[in-house]
Amino acid sequence: MNELPDELNPTYLYSTTATSLLVQIVTNQIDAKKLAEEELQKRGLNADGAWIGFKKKKR
Numbered sequence: 001m002n003e004l005p006d007e008l009n010p011t012y013l014y015s016t017t018a019t020s021l022l023v024q025i026v027t028n029q030i031d032a033k034k035l036a037e038e039e040l041q042k043r044g045l046n047a048d049g050a051w052i053g054f055k056k057k058k059r
C-alpha cells in the first residue's frame with residue numbers, strides 16, 4: 001500500500017487548524033468547500049486543478 005506524503009494526506013488536513021475554526025466548520029458557520037474554491041481561484045486554478053489564469057479585477 002502506498003502511503004501519501006503528509007501534505008497530500010487528507011487525514012492531516014485539519015491537524016493544525018484551531019479548534020474554534022473546526023467547530024465553526026462542523027456547525028456550518030464556515031463553508032470549507034467555498035473557502036477551498038476561493039483558494040483555487042486565487043491560485044488561478046479551476047475545480048479540477050487546471051490552470052485557467054487569474055481574473056482581472058474591474059476598476
